[in-house]
Amino acid sequence: MKFNDYVENLQNYEAGKPVELVVREYGVKEDDVIKLASNENPLGTGKKAVKAIYKMAKHANLYPDDSMFELKGALADKYGVSEKNVIIGAGSDQIIEFLIHAKCNENNGILTAGTTFSMYGIYAKHAKAKHFSTASKFHDLKEIKELYESHKDEISVIFLCVPNNPLGECLDAKDVIKFIKSIDDDTLVVIDAAYNEFASFKDKHKHIEPAEIVKLKNAIYLGTFSKVYGLGGLRVGYGVADEKIISALYKLRPPFNVANLSLAAAVAALQDKKFIEKTIKNNFKEMKKYEKFANATGIKFIKSYTNFITFILDESKKSSEISQKLLEKGLIVRDLKGYGLNAIRITVGLPKQNKRIFDELRKLLG
């Protein structure tokens, strides 16, 4: 059987290894496995979300409310925008998919920083679109602008990951807004704010306000419930933008794209202020320990505005070997070799988890 030519060129995302796999493949006891590879919330699921899931479980037979009335309303309220400015996706990934299909085709494409979230490029291939990326791995707005100016006719979507996954650096909000204003009206600038709650806490100048993005008409704000809200397993993300953009994306949305349990949990998670606060506080308290550990051990790291930290290894150590050795001990971290870096990305976990990482890394790198 033959398939469309472009299918062969598609790439799949390399997912973090799940706990079950480490148990199966390395015989580590489930309780001894520590997964700090996918930037999940180490505190688990918030109480309010768990309660909402319990309540909805017996209605798992009913299709979700396809208007997503409650969650869209809750997000619109939170951000002071209209429900018409909001679209919900199966993770913010799905909004990325919609907008690339809405804007890109084989004659144009996307522009990104040198090293950023890999799904941008993966979905660009789905639309047979081009992918321009800067020589700089980090987001350098000057360089992004130059590349845009020199390939304007071929660029229809620009991604800014604020803060950037998998590196951790973060643009200032005022520079982001200035940048969007300098871009043509017909080019969509995507502000991927999956980790912005963390960045905003660390430094208020990093805070992106969705309502401001809505006003700009050529930009969209993407948020997710997978990180600070602790619902990575449930696949809920959202986009906030001018109504015209949202309407176009809606055309591409399949029905019932988010499960009813996921919608209910997201509505509850949004209200769980205590859980969010606890998550962010643990994150930056523990982040300091990572920085201290790195400094003490002579490991280079990227100052992070997220819930993970990226350690750059020196040439004598291979990131893939280090990750593999950690894996065999039941510690799952993310090797960034696939991103062209000799580095590992570690999610900031609970104190006990982080201590185990330090102990093992000290043996391997010290």
Added chain:
Amino acid sequence: MKFNDYVENLQNYEAGKPVELVVREYGVKEDDVIKLASNENPLGTGKKAVKAIYKMAKHANLYPDDSMFELKGALADKYGVSEKNVIIGAGSDQIIEFLIHAKCNENNGILTAGTTFSMYGIYAKHAKAKHFSTASKFHDLKEIKELYESHKDEISVIFLCVPNNPLGECLDAKDVIKFIKSIDDDTLVVIDAAYNEFASFKDKHKHIEPAEIVKLKNAIYLGTFSKVYGLGGLRVGYGVADEKIISALYKLRPPFNVANLSLAAAVAALQDKKFIEKTIKNNFKEMKKYEKFANATGIKFIKSYTNFITFILDESKKSSEISQKLLEKGLIVRDLKGYGLNAIRITVGLPKQNKRIFDELRKLLG
């Protein structure tokens, strides 16, 4: 902001109205609303699935196992095929999306019966593909074959909905197999078996065996957890086919396309033999009441192999008016006007629910 031209031509699926909406818009008490519009399982969610959801709720923070090891294994065991023959989707809809993108493009397209599941046509538009459909509303294999022969170069996917949604008729399995064998190796025949568990119970000649489909190399079997398994809200479906087909579809699969709660519930639902049996028994016991009611009231109906029944109204009654009047009473059924039929499709519910339908319909149609 401009978008790709094809976006404007895309259609959205018309979802059944959710209970919450009827409460909001018509002021009917929630307990008085009966939703028999979306062919959901009227028995609710099975106990085993609910238990699995409870158990997984606290892990909602963790991304799903992207290999879907457990559910793929359970399905492979059930059907006596390899895990390499199985792909899991966010509903079987998503597998339809993958296969249309894998096979179709602007130079070719899909072939369907005259009146069948609308998502086939909706996804064809996403791929800018053509849509051929027979003059017959029902599946007529002779007519489908003739249309195929006369447009062979333009048809890359043929859909057979066995049994057919939204009409209810069902092809014999042996005719389906014979048909697939008569089609060129490079044309993919999709056996949408979303309701096949119901048809198989009513008449064993309607039973499609996935392992047989796998052997054929140019066909795929689609199943869902939304109907007999009672998990419509969780968005889990699957495809079973030759490994080469599954590999190609995998290229199009986004990571984490099914929530972890959904995967866990599906694994449990698959084992819940009692719930499945109870579901099917209630369905056909109550279906008889619908047939009896229709005969007594002089309403024409299509003999159904599914969990719904389609009533064809005579010209003096408009299906949209009847549906609207039922809606105002809190009874949600599916108006088939959008399918070009003066008919309503009613999910077979619990005895009490069905009685309310009969009582109201008697007033409106009697």
